[in-house]
Amino acid sequence: MQWETVIGLEIHAQLNTNSKIFSSASTRFGADPNSQACVVDLGLPGVLPVLNKEAVNKAIKFGLTVNAHINQRNVFDRKNYFYPDLPKGYQISQLDWPIVGKGEINITVDEDVKIIGITRAHLEEDAGKSVHDMFDNYTAVDLNRAGTPLLEIVSEPDMRSSIEAVTYAKKIHSLVRYIDICDGNMQEGSFRCDANVSIRPMGQEELGIRTELKNINSFKFLEKAINLEVQRQQDILEGGGEVLQETRLYDSVKHETRSMRSKEEANDYRYFPDPDLLPVEISDELLLEIKAQLPELPVEKKARFIKDLGLSDYDADVLTSQKALANYFEITLKDNESNTKLCVNWVMGELSALLNRNQIEIENSPVSAQDLSLLIRRIGDDTISGKIAKDIFKTMWDEKGNVDEIIKTKGLKQVTDTAVIENVVDKIIANNAAQVEQFKSGNEKILGFFVGEAMKATQGKANPRIINKIFRLKLIK
Amino acid sequence: MIDNTQLNQIAYLSKLSIDGDALNATIKDLNNILTLVEQLGEIDTDGIIPMAHPLHMTQRLREDKVTEDDKSKIFQSIAPKIDKQYYLVPTVIE
Numbered sequence: 001m002q003w004e005t006v007i008g009l010e011i012h013a014q015l016n017t018n019s020k021i022f023s024s025a026s027t028r029f030g031a032d033p034n035s036q037a038c039v040v041d042l043g044l045p046g047v048l049p050v051l052n053k054e055a056v057n058k059a060i061k062f063g064l065t066v067n068a069h070i071n072q073r074n075v076f077d078r079k080n081y082f083y084p085d086l087p088k089g090y091q092i093s094q095l096d097w098p099i100v101g102k103g104e105i106n107i108t109v110d111e112d113v114k115i116i117g118i119t120r121a122h123l124e125e126d127a128g129k130s131v132h133d134m135f136d137n138y139t140a141v142d143l144n145r146a147g148t149p150l151l152e153i154v155s156e157p158d159m160r161s162s163i164e165a166v167t168y169a170k171k172i173h174s175l176v177r178y179i180d181i182c183d184g185n186m187q188e189g190s191f192r193c194d195a196n197v198s199i200r201p202m203g204q205e206e207l208g209i210r211t212e213l214k215n216i217n218s219f220k221f222l223e224k225a226i227n228l229e230v231q232r233q234q235d236i237l238e239g240g241g242e243v244l245q246e247t248r249l250y251d252s253v254k255h256e257t258r259s260m261r262s263k264e265e266a267n268d269y270r271y272f273p274d275p276d277l278l279p280v281e282i283s284d285e286l287l288l289e290i291k292a293q294l295p296e297l298p299v300e301k302k303a304r305f306i307k308d309l310g311l312s313d314y315d316a317d318v319l320t321s322q323k324a325l326a327n328y329f330e331i332t333l334k335d336n337e338s339n340t341k342l343c344v345n346w347v348m349g350e351l352s353a354l355l356n357r358n359q360i361e362i363e364n365s366p367v368s369a370q371d372l373s374l375l376i377r378r379i380g381d382d383t384i385s386g387k388i389a390k391d392i393f394k395t396m397w398d399e400k401g402n403v404d405e406i407i408k409t410k411g412l413k414q415v416t417d418t419a420v421i422e423n424v425v426d427k428i429i430a431n432n433a434a435q436v437e438q439f440k441s442g443n444e445k446i447l448g449f450f451v452g453e454a455m456k457a458t459q460g461k462a463n464p465r466i467i468n469k470i471f472r473l474k475l476i477k
Numbered sequence: 478m479i480d481n482t483q484l485n486q487i488a489y490l491s492k493l494s495i496d497g498d499a500l501n502a503t504i505k506d507l508n509n510i511l512t513l514v515e516q517l518g519e520i521d522t523d524g525i526i527p528m529a530h531p532l533h534m535t536q537r538l539r540e541d542k543v544t545e546d547d548k549s550k551i552f553q554s555i556a557p558k559i560d561k562q563y564y565l566v567p568t569v570i571e
Contacts (some may be wrong), residue, residue, distance in 0.1 A: 017541050024544040033562040034553070038545040042552060054541035075529040082492050084566040097529070131563070132570060139570075140563035268490060273529045281535040 001238070002202035005230050006210075007165045007195055008157035011172055012150050013182040014126065014190040015058045021125050021149035022049030022092065029188050037128070037143035043088035049276055051076075055149040056280065058181040059099045059123050060290050062151060065179055065297060066118050068103025072282040076123075079269045084141050085128035093152075095271045098122035099280070100151075105175070106299075107167045108317070116168050117156030126150050145189075151181070157196065157207065162226035166219050169193055170321075173219075178298055178323045186217050193222055197229045199237070208233070209243045213257060215250050225250040229257055301326055309333075309340050318348060324362045331369035332376060339380045346376055350393055367396045374403045387460050388412050415462045418470065421454070424462070425470045428453045439475050447471060479507050 020027055023040035040047045063070045075097040078090040100121035106113050128143035153172060159165045173191055176182040184191045198210035213229055216222045228250075233243050248257040296304070298320045305316040319329050325347070332343045351372065355362060375392060378384050384392065384407060392406050407413055415421060428450060429436055439446045447468065454467045479487075484504055488495045495503055549562065558565040 019539075019541050019543045019545075024539070024542060026543045026545070034549045034564065035547040035562070036545075037549065037552070039552075050539045051536050052541050053538035056538060080490075082490075084564075084569055096527075130569065132568065134563070135560060135565060137568055138558070138560075138565040139568050140560070140565055142563055268486075270490070275530065277530075278532060278534050278536040279529045280538075 003199045003230075003234055003237075004202045004204075005160055005162075005226075006157045006198050006200065006207055007159040007162070007226060009153075009155045009159070009165060009169060010194040010196070011153040011155075011169065012126075012192040012194075013062075013153065013172075013176050013184075015055050015149040015151055015181055016183050016190075017052055017054045017058070017149055019052060020147035021052050021055045021123065023147055025147065027148045029185075029190075031144055033140075033142040034144060037146055041087075041128075041143055041147040049092060049274075051277065051280065052149060055123060056099070056282070057286075057290060058149075059121065059151050060282065060287065061179050061181055061294065062121060062153070062176065063100035063103065064287075064291055064294060065175055066100075066103035066105050068118060068121070069101035070282060070287060071097055071099055071101055072284075072287070073097065073279055074099045074122075074282075075279045076274045076277040077271045078274045079124075079271055081269060083127070083130075084139060085130045085143070085146065087128075087143065087146065091125060091127065092274055092277070093124035093271075094122035097279075099282075105168070105171055107164065107171050109161075109164055109167050114158075114164065116158045116164075119154045119156050121151050121153045124150050124152060157198075162223045162230070165195060165226055166223045169222060170219060174298060174322060179295060186219075189217070192217065195222065195226055195229075197226055197233070198243070199230055199233050208237075209245050211243065211245065211257075212247045213250050214247060214260065221250060221252050224252075224255065225257060228255065232257065298323075298326075311340070311344060315344050315348065319344070322362065328362055328365070328369040332373040334373055336373060336376050336380060339376060342376050342379060343373075346372060346393075350390065354397060366398075366400065367393065371396060371403060378403060378407065382414055382463055383407065384412055384414050385460060385462075385464060387455075388414070412461060415458055418466060421458075421462050421466055421470055422474075424454050424457050425450075425467065425474060428457065429471075429474060436475065447475075450475075478511065479504055 014027075015021075017027060019025060020041065023038050025038040025041055026036045028036065040049060060070055062068075074094060076092050077095045079093045079095070080090040082089055098120045100118075102120070103118040104115050105118065106115055108114075126145050126148040128141055128146040131140040131142065134140045155168065159168055173184050176191070177184045182190055186192070193216045195213045195216065196210045197213060198208040200206065200208040211229060211233070213225050216225050229248070236243055244259075247260040249260045250257050302316045302320045305311045305319060306313060311319070318325075320326050328351075329343065329347045332347060333340065336343050351362075351365065351367065354360075355365060360366070372393075375389055375396070379386055379389050392403060392410075392412065395401060395406050395410075396403065432450075432453070435446050435449055439450075450471045451464055451467050454462055454471075455464065481500070481504070484495065484500065484507070553559045553562070553564070556564050
């Protein structure tokens with residue numbers, strides 16, 4: 001039987017505010033255990049939550065970015081469950097009146113554009129962290145994370161493959177960083193994904209029974225976990241069994257998913273409006289103000305790169321996929337306006353290759369955008385050849401150092417003095433009579449040999465364009 | 478109306494232990510409350526926005542500033558068990 005996969009994603013993005021969503025304790029990552037958990041985060045009796053303005057603003061920013069309806073009146077609810085890393089016994093969240101309503105984004109898979117619906121995005125507080133393997137017979141609880149603002153972004157079940165799911169997740173990941181509401185650090189848990197997965201016979205309208213996959217902390221694992229789960233469900237259904245509605249944990253070490261809790265044991269969260277918090281009202285003025293502050297979005301940037309810089313759709317897409325990459329590229333463009341293509345090739349070629357090979361994020365590139373920009377300028381003004389530039393780039397990567405200094409100390413300046421080049425050319429012509437004969441009898445291709453010889457003789461420092469010109473002049477004479 | 482099974486389920490989720498005489502008494506109390514609330518069903522509530530809060534006010538927002546410093550020593554002095562600055566609880570594994 002042909003099966004169709006149906007996937008919906010729930011993404012938890014930690015908002016990059018200074019303080020927590022309902023308290024004035026710091027949200028900084030990596031502090032000593034429990035040093036950033038105040039009375040509110042600990043859920044001590046008699047305390048009151050007070051909502052952080054920035055958390056609200058950042059949620060609105062996201063909503064506007066995905067063309068969503070912003071609920072200008074939204075309400076916080078209590079989601080009740082018992083767990084040691086949730087000291088109050090309930091999580092403050094939003095159920096019926098979330099801050100962000102329906103929206104959508106486009107994803108591109110294999111050149112096909114697909115619209116993925118966003119059901120909602122709501123504000124809530126993160127829980128603390130439980131450490132199970134540190135002490136025998138005890139679970140250790142660190143409440144520093146408790147109260148960190150989260151935006152939970154819920155998609156429609158619009159994705160039909162793990163590739164689509166990963167593409168969507170990456171798109172959201174890129175967006176939240178573009179609009180600077182989340183640092184997107186998946187290792188530190190700032191950006192987390194849960195996937196709802198089900199399958200149904202191709203053509204069937206009704207959705208199959210879904211499972212929820214948790215504990216996925218990279219895009220690679222998201223893809224693997226979904227593929228694994230789809231296969232598991234297919235095996236069950238084809239063997240005549242039934243898929244249980246349950247939550248499953250993905251284990252990246254054993255590469256398996258295992259049951260965490262079934263629906264029967266699932267918590268009934270007994271939501272109700274939180275009496276400690278009043279409804280939030282968002283004014284028209286605030287909406288306009290935030291709209292005006294939105295930075296250029298990837299879609300807009302891509303369109304500008306194509307229209308103003310003449311980039312191809314593919315190049316523009318890659319260069320705008322990450323804000324940091326786009327920024328880097330735009331810095332290299334400065335003073336290289338007439339050499340856009342060269343900038344594209346360097347950023348997407350040499351630079352990206354070295355970053356990938358060394359697994360370095362562009363933010364931490366050993367060669368700064370300003371330095372690469374200067375290197376490209378030196379190719380553009382004929383100070384160095386493209387070949388020498390690659391060697392210089394390698395030196396800059398390994399040892400740092402200024403472009404002009406490397407050129408000077410290593411004597412790499414391109415020879416553009418025609419007298420010098422002519423001298424070299426004359427010698428080559430004199431020593432290669434056979435090749436000269438070939439050229440004269442009409443073999444144009446042999447010119448490549450002459451240029452190569454001249455480059456060799458000048459250790460790559462002569463300008464190939466000038467060499468070419470001089471050879472032609474002398475050979476045709 | 479609430480029966481024995483439902484009460485046990487709610488008690489389990491709330492981590493409450495209710496048994497013996499208390500069980501029947503609690504069921505009776507809860508059902509009385511539900512009967513009272515059920516009277517609301519007689520009113521036509523179409524077009525009425527559910528009340529999220531009895532005060533007709535809206536939430537005041539706080540500036541995003543860190544003003545709390547580390548008072549963990551005081552908080553941990555009343556904790557039943559701590560080690561290496563962690564709060565310790567009996568092992569919980571899902």
